[in-house]
Amino acid sequence: MLYVTPQSKNDETRYLPAIYLTAHQLLSSCTNSYIFKNLNLTMKNLTLTLEESLVFKVLLLAGYDQSDSELEKVEERQYDMRRMLAAATSANATRYYFTILELQLKQVRLSVLTSKKLSSELKSIKRKMGLTLVRFEHASVNLEPFVRQHPFETSRFLLDCITKHYKEELKSQAMKILGSTDFLGNPSGFLADVSEGVSELVHEGSVGGLVWNVTHGMANSTAKVTGSLSDAVGHVTMDDKHEEHRQKLRLMQTAHSTDHIMAGLKGLGLGLYGGLTSIVSQTYTGATQEGLPGFISGFAKGMVGTVTKPAIGLLDLASSTSLAVRDSSKK
Incomplete structure (x- = not known):
């Protein structure tokens, strides 16, 4: 979920600690104050990956599944704690003086991974929180250091x-985060790949570096756009079993480019098979569960699935092919 961003072999700081803290405290006769000549905290670049189901499980553990009356009691306790904190920040509270206070965290690479299926408990928490997450990967957020003098x-x-x-810093990077979303094809990542390729061409005269970087960026953007389209169309089919099977295929481990191609072909085969059997399977399921109304609605769903399921299979194949090209273009 949180780890130090891997550094290149050419980076001389890769062997340094993840956290570096220096502090110079001066002796003071005051009992409720601490004097520091300086305090400097430096952290390496971090990668933070938030997976939707994990976020809601943490909220579940924190008690957000409680009833409204229980939550009111929690809020009352929090109010009492705030009163205690207010009292603690009175004139007699301990204070800290720094000639210079500096916190440095240059970059955080943010990723949000949405979940296709949540349990009823997690769905309830999602409704209470009113939290809708958008999928994006590796949005590089550059943060200005926090510096205070005296x-x-x-x-x-x-x-x-x-x-x-740091909240203000995140807000200022909102456009960069938006540019990394999957449904837009990660334009920020594409521009970064192109700029890296141009840099290699200018400084090293490497035409191949330009070609590989542009190829990687285009393939990555295509994979994200087609993947988002296939997920959107997948909701139209209204066939939970088919969608669950499709998601299992997409989550298969793919260590090589050929694995991506095989996963795409399996997705295409599933789409074609689903399209051919959609009317029969959906009609039968509706009739056995709801009788005549289910028969009619199942037949309608089957008609929709006959068209959409093969289309989803083609989109999955296109997405997997793009992923294969993206991975093979990495140097």
Whole structure:
């Protein structure tokens, strides 16, 4: 979920610690204050990957599945805690002075992976939170360091300042995050690949580097767009079993480009088979579960699936082929 972003072999800092902290505290006769000449915290670039089902499971563990009355009790306890914190930040609270306070975290690579199927408990939490996640991968968010000179504040006030600073930094990077979304084809990643290829061409005279980077960017964008389209059309089929089987095929481990091609061909075969049998299977299922109304609705769903399932199979094949080209173009 959270780890240090892998560094290239040419990066001289790759052997340094993930977190580097230096602090110079001065002796003080005051009992409720600490004096620091400086405090510097430096962190390596981090990668944060949020998987939708895991996020809601953490919220479930934190108690967000409670009833409204229970949540009101939790809010009352939180209010009492806030009153205690307010009292702690009074004139007698411990304060910290820094000649210079500096926190450095240059870049965070954000990814959000949405889940196709959630349990009823997790769906309930999702409704309560009103949280809708959009899938994107490896959005590089560049953060300005947090620097303060001569602050003399409580720890609570300093933490609030740090939190506000990084929230503002994330807001300023909103367009970069939007440019990494799958349904747009990750234009930010494509531009990064092109700029890297142009840089190799200018500085190293490598035409091959330009070609490979542009190929990688185009294939990656195509894979994301076709994948998003196939997922969108997949909801139209209204066939949970078919969609579940399709998602299992997409989640298969693919270590090589040929694995992507095989997964795409299997997806195409599943789509063609589903299209041929859609009317019979959907009509039979509807009739056995709901009688005559189910027979009619099942027949209608089957008619839709006859067209959409083969189309989804073709999109899955196109997406897998693009992934194969993307992976094979990596240097």
